[in-house]
Amino acid sequence: MDVLKKVPVREQDSKVRATNFEEVCLGYNKEEAMEEASRCLNCKNAQCVKGCPVSISIPDFIKEVKEGNFKEAYDVISKSSSLPAVCGRVCPQESQCEGKCVRGIKGESVSIGKLERFVADWAFENGIKPTVNAEKKNKKVAVIGSGPSGLSCAGDLAKMGYDVTVFEALHELGGVLVYGIPEFRLPKEKVVKKEIENVKALGVKFETNTIIGKSFTIDELIEKYGFEAVFIGSGAGLPKFMGIPGENANGVFSANEYLTRSNLMKAFKESDTPIMIGKKVVVVGGGNVAMDAARTALRLGSEVHIVYRRSEEELPARVEEVHHAKEEGIIFNLLTNPVEILSDENGWVSGIKCIKMELGEPDESGRRSPVEIKGSEFEIECDAVIMSLGTSPNPLISSTTKGLEINRRKCIVINEESGETSKSGVFAGGDAVTGAATVILAMGAGRKAAQGIDEYLSSKGN
């Protein structure tokens, strides 16, 4: 064994998986997990914990894994995280815990994410659930949205003894975990449903098909239904488009629509909900969502191109996702930007006109900004285009809640320490506050707000 290298994780062969929706990464078995755990240096001043948005006691759980005490390892993790099987799969560990790992200085960091996943999956298989020890507090808290921030906030509050109800607008629980992230990255039955069952086991109640801002307002939740605090974790749901000519042609979809059809509505298998399977699909954008849309289209049988205006180095998607996408046969057209979508006489997409880009001076974000190369326009023939340009918060709540401050990007403004909004007793976190970000940052925000809500309600007394 080379201690400088991670124990390799088994994956489905790229040629096979390009045609199915089974999970790509197969995860560690017991032996592999224990071997990988033995690479941890168990640092006194653990840097990895500082890189974790929910501050899991990483060396402690890894120490238990190393000794084969998986139940104990699970208990350590579930003190800090309500969704370890999800996080082990979709967190960008390379820029968080693993990015800080001391092992990573000379060799490869410890595979913290894969170990977390192993522990969570082992707990599922062995029927182990998180436990609540707190006394019931008899105080009602409403959580809006059952995505990562809502689930983690609800889980933490339930552990403290609060009476928590989560309101979900869609017919299925999980938010972006069910409508956004595809099955092959995050299995719904095997992982997401079970994680939510665990949150239910903590005593959290769930109501689907309830749109706060439409079915009820936040004021009604407080005044009519007796909730003493509210957490808004409604996410960033509105898709952005480029505003170029031809964008309303038949065959142009937002990544949200394409993924929702496939993931939430199960269009990738037998379902009433249709999805268009293009012969040649162009996905515009370079983030994780773009990779998800591209890899979904590929699995449905399309030839898939990713068009991105900067170079590979600037791709915002996780390196692992880009690597997987390439392995599966996705073609990357980098330093390329669409200028027009072309369509035939019946209004169907027939191609996309692009222009070549080059990298200029760095902008405020430090990334070199792309500049058009004059006269370099060219066409890519295709019959479907998926726009994956990011999302912005849904105004359904902010427009129906008096006294809720939002900024110019329509994001809810909060006190960074407590998560409280400009409206007393109303807290917020996740994409509704930050704009589109990651599952784990949303979970971190949910946890922080749970603390804030606890302090708020404790100081309020009875």
Added chain:
Amino acid sequence: MYSILEAKELADCIYEFVVKAPNVSANCEPGQFVIVRTDEDSERIPLTICDYDREKETITIVVQVIGASTFRMKSLKAGDSFHDFVGPLGRPSELIDTPIDELKQKKILFVAGGLGTAPVYPQVKWLHEHGVDADVIVGAKTQSLIIMEKEMEAVAGNLYITTDDGSYKRQGMVTKVIEDLYAEGKKYDLCITIGPMIMMKFVCLLTKKLELPTIVSMNPIMVDGTGMCGACRLTVGDSVKFACVDGPEFDGHLVNFDEAMKRQQIYKTAEGRAYLKAKEGDTHHGGCGHCGGDK
């Protein structure tokens, strides 16, 4: 689960359901819609609210069987339930926010086509309850497709019914009735039209000529109905709007109907195949070569 209190067939392939849905009935207004799923495998189907009762906590919807999910609704009876029922979605009709005195000054004309009669009804009823009697034109292909005639009669000022084939009352399209009314010397200040897109397009072309401001209720393809997917986007004037959150009602003279009608065709083949499968079992694999199947 959302229990069905009443279910009846209004016309060939058109069904009405009264559903217990307290979360919707509490705050809904005319012009808004719900999303319904028949069962666990069903599509999310957007349907305009046709009536509501806040005390009984019910919502009335009218459905036309056109695809696999609506086909399975056909067999639902009182006592059964819908798997999902969510709303109210979209913005209420602008009438709701207009001062009643102002509405009383206006001559309002509703133009309903086929199934569009159902969503027109709550608006006419709302006006009637607020002391405003609006004229209503109801059109359908043929007599058997005329729905809610009695209900409409009870709340409308003048009710004009027309059928394309002349099998009942007047003969001709709804646009012909508008022309006839104007020829008789009638004049209106506001028109609200709901029906098939092609009908709304021609009503708008005519009312533009007549300089009659016209509101349309758009029914494009939707998935979530909360602004998340953008499937329902339309061009209205110079901007792109989402029917689910910015609408469903828009200024009809600004809507790009040709684009909207093309967009409605996106899933025609796929939907047709799913419908046939629901209706006749798994017998359609596209092997006949006629439906564009790939096997």
